[in-house]
């Protein structure tokens with residue numbers, strides 16, 4: 373015993389603190405670095421404080437009202453300012469938070485939203501096929517309608533794509549009304565029986581949206597029971613499907 377009991381305890385405590393500090397440093401360092409690589413949780417500050425929680429969650433504006441054309445093209449564009457101005461030329465038009473939106477509209481300069489999801493150029497992803505298989509946005513993006521600020525929910529790694537392609541039933545969230553996937557057309561009848569080809573199944577755009585509602589012509593039974601995608605087969609695993 374070289375130290376008094378008290379001093380010994382202090383040394384032990386000090387050692388514990390140092391160990392804890394090193395642990396914390398390691399963890400933040402590790403996950404901080406990992407986060408950059410995987411970009412999971414990536415959540416940049418946006419020029420306008422736009423909230424999905426408010427617009428999609430509370431006002432129930434369907435995803436495809438703003439992200440139009442996802443079922444037809446590889447990309448799901450972020451809406452142009454004119455979509456916002458459908459409402460904000462009237463709603464909260466004097467709010468400082470809308471100022472930039474108005475300026476963008478008046479000067480015809482797009483708002484520079486920071487891109488969140490990003491695949492490297494050598495890997496190809498196409499929204500349309502997934503949407504046509506009635507795979508809900510939430511399967512890949514999480515519940516965006518609960519996010520005040522969008523973050524990336526999943527690591528967009530090759531393993532992630534393949535996991536779902538091999539076991540789709542474990543990962544697929546079937547189309548929900550909030551996403552607006554095919555609210556206008558019965559996707560089960562989207563195939564032209566004569567030619568065997570896809571009729572371009574256009575999701576009905578929601579014209580003049582009512583706050584808190586969206587219009588749909590689809591029979592109720594189909595909306596309520598939007599089924600687990602019966603047509604969704606397995607996704608491809610051959611390299612050239614995603615690398616070409």
Ligand code: HEC
Nearest residue numbers: 427428433434435438450485487488489509513516517522
């Ligand atoms: C009122 C219009 C509007 C609605 C409705 C809407 N979004 Fe968005 N979305 C935006 C805007 C504007 C951005 C870009 C700013 C941001 O990231 O918050 C965006 C960004 C995103 C992003 C990130 C894009 C990137 O940069 O990688 C995803 C994913 C997304 N939205 C999914 C959804 C989903 C899923 C829904 C339905 C639950 C939805 N959005 C509903 C307007 C909308």
Ligand code: HEC
Nearest residue numbers: 435439442447448449489490491497502507508509512551
């Ligand atoms: C099968 C998975 C999957 C589904 C389902 C899906 N997305 Fe995506 N989304 C992705 C991936 C992967 C990217 C990144 C694409 C890239 O960088 O090329 C992405 C990118 C985006 C972006 C950024 C802009 C772009 O196109 O790169 C938006 C906005 C978006 N998705 C919205 C949606 C909405 C809205 C839905 C539902 C209607 C949806 N996504 C359904 C996987 C998915």
Ligand code: HEC
Nearest residue numbers: 420421422433451455456458459463464467469470473581
């Ligand atoms: C369907 C109508 C509608 C569309 C389209 C719409 N918004 Fe909104 N937005 C609203 C409503 C309603 C509110 C809530 C107003 C309130 O708090 O009383 C709101 C609130 C906001 C706010 C907060 C304003 C404040 O002062 O608190 C911002 C910022 C905003 N929206 C941005 C956008 C952007 C950017 C777009 C386009 C990508 C957009 N909105 C599209 C209806 C809409």
Ligand code: HEC
Nearest residue numbers: 496497498501505511533536540543604605606607613614
């Ligand atoms: C949540 C499940 C899920 C995830 C995640 C997913 N896919 Fe798929 N993917 C599917 C299903 C199911 C199909 C088959 C759709 C059908 O049968 O029409 C498919 C089909 C495809 C196809 C063939 C159709 C086409 O567009 O040419 C490609 C390519 C593809 N996926 C690429 C990707 C890539 C790249 C990723 C990751 C960035 C990814 N997928 C993530 C479920 C998923």
Ligand code: HEC
Nearest residue numbers: 491492495528529530533534537608609610611613614615
């Ligand atoms: C379902 C789509 C899909 C298929 C099928 C696929 N890949 Fe990939 N691959 C991806 C995506 C997405 C990435 C980007 C991953 C990232 O950045 O983390 C990737 C990345 C890669 C990379 C870069 C290193 C890495 O792992 O990040 C290599 C090499 C690669 N793939 C080879 C292959 C080979 C060989 C095959 C066939 C056996 C194949 N891929 C099949 C989607 C796919």
